[in-house]
Amino acid sequence: GAGVSQSPSNKVTEKGKDVELRCDPISGHTALYWYRQSLGQGLEFLIYFQGNSAPDKSGLPSDRFSAERTGGSVSTLTIQRTQQEDSAVYLCASSRRSYEQYFGPGTRLTVT
Amino acid sequence: GESVGLHLPTLSVQEGDNSIINCAYSNSASDYFIWYKQESGKGPQFIIDIRSNMDKRQGQRVTVLLNKTVKHLSLQIAATQPGDSAVYFCAENSGNTGKLIFGQGTTLQVKP
Numbered sequence: 597g598a599g600v601s602q603s604p605s606n607k608v609t610e611k612g613k614d615v616e617l618r619c620d621p622i623s624g625h626t627a628l629y630w631y632r633q634s635l636g637q638g639l640e641f642l643i644y645f646q647g648n649s650a651p652d653k654s655g656l657p658s659d660r661f662s663a664e665r666t667g668g669s670v671s672t673l674t675i676q677r678t679q680q681e682d683s684a685v686y687l688c689a690s691s692r693r694s695y696e697q698y699f700g701p702g703t704r705l706t707v708t
Numbered sequence: 709g710e711s712v713g714l715h716l717p718t719l720s721v722q723e724g725d726n727s728i729i730n731c732a733y734s735n736s737a738s739d740y741f742i743w744y745k746q747e748s749g750k751g752p753q754f755i756i757d758i759r760s761n762m763d764k765r766q767g768q769r770v771t772v773l774l775n776k777t778v779k780h781l782s783l784q785i786a787a788t789q790p791g792d793s794a795v796y797f798c799a800e801n802s803g804n805t806g807k808l809i810f811g812q813g814t815t816l817q818v819k820p
Contacts, residue, residue, distance in 0.1 A: 600751070627806055629806065629807075629808075631808075631810075636813075637812060637813075638797055638810035638811055638812045638813055639752070639797070639799075639808070639810040640810075641807045641808065641809070644806040644807055646806055652806065652807065654807070655807070687751050687752070689751075691806075695740055695742070695757065695801065696742075696754060696757065697742075697754075697808060698754065699744075699751030699752045699753070700751050701749075701750055701751050702750075702751050
């Protein structure tokens with residue numbers, strides 16, 4: 597079946613602009629996660645949605661980052677006033693339970 | 709604080725040999741561990757997982773060993789193939805929080 601999809605695959609933006617990254621999880625998966633991966637590094641947790649519960653935002657690095665999940669499915673990660681240190685690959689994952697997370701291909705964000 | 713680390717950033721093996729990738733974790737409360745494989749330009753791909761009530765789990769050509777006494781996790785790949793070349797990450801989860809803590813990754817290079 598279809599896996600997790602993310603769009604765009606690449607995004608180049610100027611410093612100070614806002615960006616929106618989209619994630620379409622696997623159908624039927626109630627949990628959705630966002631991670632950030634800097635070049636050559638491991639994944640850094642950002643935010644986690646589980647069903648109708650309040651999201652776990654403990655990994656968001658600043659208040660410029662926010663995410664929402666509409667209708668329990670699609671999620672959008674928004675970064676306001678982008679900075680060069682925001683450049684990274686942003687990965688989305690979904691799971692039926694909290695454990696086996698299936699990842700999308702990521703969005704590579706470059707802030708110039 | 710929580711941290712998950714891998715002992716070696718790069719591991720080079722001969723095709724056909726067995727590979728062992730190691731991981732140390734610091735959170736003794738972690739109850740679930742997972743290994744991911746990440747190929748260049750792609751999102752992490754689930755390989756195998758293990759819960760803390762087990763010390764060994766086998767999959768197809770892969771085995772995960774968990775030693776809770778020394779907080780050590782390893783991934784063994786039998787008869788390593790060129791297609792196994794990738795970056796391997798271990799990750800931990802504690803208390804069903806949904807938040808995976810990732811290590812830095814080990815690059816596996818398979819020599820023909």
